[in-house]
Amino acid sequence: GAVVSQHPSWVICKSGTSVKIECRSLDFQATTMFWYRQFPKQSLMLMATSNEGSKATYEQGVEKDKFLINHASLTLSTLTVTSAHPEDSSFYICSAGRSSGGGTQYFGPGTRLTVL
Amino acid sequence: KNQVEQSPQSLIILEGKNCTLQCNYTVSPFSNLRWYKQDTGRGPVSLTIMTFSENTKSNGRYTATLDADTKQSSLHITASQLSDSASYICVVSAQEGSTLGRLYFGRGTQLTVWP
Secondary structure, eight states, X not given: OOOEEEEOSEEEEOTTOOEEEEEEEXXXXXXXXXXXXXXXXXXXXXXXXXXXXXXXXXXTTOOTTTEEEEEEETTEEEEEEXXXXXXXXXXXXXXXXXXXXXXXXXXXXXXXXXXX | XXXXXXXXXXXXXXXTOOEEEEEEEOOSSXXXXXXXXXXXXXXXXXXXXXXTTXXXXXXXXXXXXXXXXXXXXXXXXXXXXXXXXXXXXXXXXXXXXXXXXXXXXOOOEEEEEEO
């Protein structure tokens, strides 16, 4: 099966700093990558969709200047949480899809962000 | 409004017992329905995927059913094991012309298996 990795798996940072999370498709080329956020006991909430080489499409209510997404290659997308605050503490999950995969999204293992 | 509702919200069963989780959806146009298992602090892992024409799909001790007419699905787990303790999420994909349709997530059923 297709493998998606995320790095780091967990991160603790001080309020006001920026944090970058990487999402990689290890054995396939991902035409589209998705970023989700999940709060405790809640379902995954889509934050943005990114296609390689183009700007990400953000969901309503998600600040694009705060959550910077870069999808520079077919195997890598990054999410940067800028000027993080405690309310940004959450579980961030990426998924990757390929056009030949019948619409299947493959999820990464997630990144736990804690902002102090 | 496209929604996915799951029940029960949480469930506790004894090891070795069977259980059934429910999923109702209003997503349209429908593309496919997936059940995922999500361990605490981990990303979702796919268990089954069913399209409109499929009404049952098995993966080991997991059996999913789909009734596209009533827009209901169930996930049956047989002979539960302690490692089955996790959140089980029902995810419905909408057909949107492109091959990567939007996903609609249920809140999940938190299953706890006791020894």
